[in-house]
Amino acid sequence: xxxxxxxxxxxxxxxxxxxxxxxxxxxxxxxxxxxxxxxxxxxxxxxxxxxxxxxxxxxxxxxxxxxxxxxxxxxxxxxxxxxxxxxxxxxxxxxxxxxxxxxxxxxxxxxxxxxxxxxxxxxxxxxxxxxxxxxxxxxxxxxxxxxxxxxxxxxxxxxxxxxxxxxxxxxxxxxxxxxxxxxxxxxxxxxxxxxxxxxxxxxxxxxxxxxxxxxxxxxxxxxxxxxxxxxxxxxxxxxxxxxxxxxxxxxxxxxxxxxxxxxxxxxxxxxxxxxxxxxxxxxxxxxxxxxxxxxxxxxxxxxxxxxxxxxxxxxxxxxxxxxxxxxxxxxxxxxxxxxxxxxxxxxxxxx
Numbered sequence: 001x002x003x004x005x006x007x008x009x010x011x012x013x014x015x016x017x018x019x020x021x022x023x024x025x026x027x028x029x030x031x032x033x034x035x036x037x038x039x040x041x042x043x044x045x046x047x048x049x050x051x052x053x054x055x056x057x058x059x060x061x062x063x064x065x066x067x068x069x070x071x072x073x074x075x076x077x078x079x080x081x082x083x084x085x086x087x088x089x090x091x092x093x094x095x096x097x098x099x100x101x102x103x104x105x106x107x108x109x110x111x112x113x114x115x116x117x118x119x120x121x122x123x124x125x126x127x128x129x130x131x132x133x134x135x136x137x138x139x140x141x142x143x144x145x146x147x148x149x150x151x152x153x154x155x156x157x158x159x160x161x162x163x164x165x166x167x168x169x170x171x172x173x174x175x176x177x178x179x180x181x182x183x184x185x186x187x188x189x190x191x192x193x194x195x196x197x198x199x200x201x202x203x204x205x206x207x208x209x210x211x212x213x214x215x216x217x218x219x220x221x222x223x224x225x226x227x228x229x230x231x232x233x234x235x236x237x238x239x240x241x242x243x244x245x246x247x248x249x250x251x252x253x254x255x256x257x258x259x260x261x262x263x264x265x266x267x268x269x270x271x272x273x274x275x276x277x278x279x280x281x282x283x284x285x286x287x288x289x290x291x292x293x294x295x296x297x298x299x300x301x302x303x304x305x306x307x308x309x310x311x312x313x314x315x316x317x318x319x320x321x322x323x324x325x326x327x328x329x330x331x332x333x334x335x336x337x338x339x340x341x342x343x344x345x346x347x348x349x350x351x
Contacts, residue, residue, distance in 0.1 A: 062204030
């Protein structure tokens with residue numbers, strides 16, 4: 001019988017378990033001995049890492065753009081006296097779209113032309129007199145200068161008259177007209193928008209880690225909302241710098257056969273980066289997320305070994321491992337929450 005000489009306070013919720021182990025035989029008595037506890041997890045399933053072919057692709061958001069798009073503004077201020085802005089219809093390059101009142105400029109040209117004729121007559125007379133020493137060279141030079149000055153002023157007025165005309169910069173389709181006949185416009189007034197009807201462009205952004213794997217001439221596929229058709233585009237160029245705020249690279253592609261598409265439409269772009277025949281893909285449930293990294297449990301001499309890995313492309317049920325594993329490694333896929341480092345591993349099933 002045991003007797004407790006001293007009493008100890010028992011804390012609420014704390015259970016103390018005393019276990020006495022001894023060994024007895026015919027000539028001995030029981031006594032305390034060392035305890036050894038073995039922990040194990042049964043029915044652990046495994047997965048053998050092996051190279052597989054991985055078709056890498058990136059999905060990005062893009063925008064359909066017109067090959068050329070220009071907001072039309074008049075170069076001069078004044079009252080509109082003629083409008084030819086056929087909404088939704090095509091116009092040809094150089095076609096007159098808008099005319100501003102210019103009668104005052106035409107009158108000014110008439111006045112200058114009359115002065116020019118008189119100045120040319122004066123120059124001719126002084127030239128004849130100069131031959132017989134009737135006038136000085138200086139008088140003749142002043143008359144010749146007056147002729148050149150009037151010609152320059154006439155040319156300047158003609159340029160100003162040209163500014164009262166707004167012509168189509170290229171073959172395209174006119175958008176919605178924003179002014180009416182008789183309106184007073186300034187160079188800040190947007191009268192309409194013209195878009196090229198020849199082709200469309202696709203702008204999209206990809207993460208910077210894929211920037212070195214994108215080449216000019218590469219084909220991308222995309223879809224737009226409301227249409228089941230898959231469209232193709234050819235990469236034309238990329239921005240020559242990474243955006244500091246998004247860490248993305250802007251890409252521009254030329255759309256093939258996009259006659260039924262409208263500029264400004266949202267596009268879901270699928271960019272294929274090729275096939276990797278040596279990709280190491282493991283089940284996603286093998287990954288143990290940590291605060292700063294990711295780990296998997298590898299069987300090493302029959303014991304659990306926690307290995308830090310780096311991941312790449314993620315699919316629906318598998319993840320690519322880019323660093324930390326080798327082909328032939330056996331991973332634990334079940335019982336992960338109960339395994340501890342160096343615990344014995346016994347696989348009931350290996351995939």
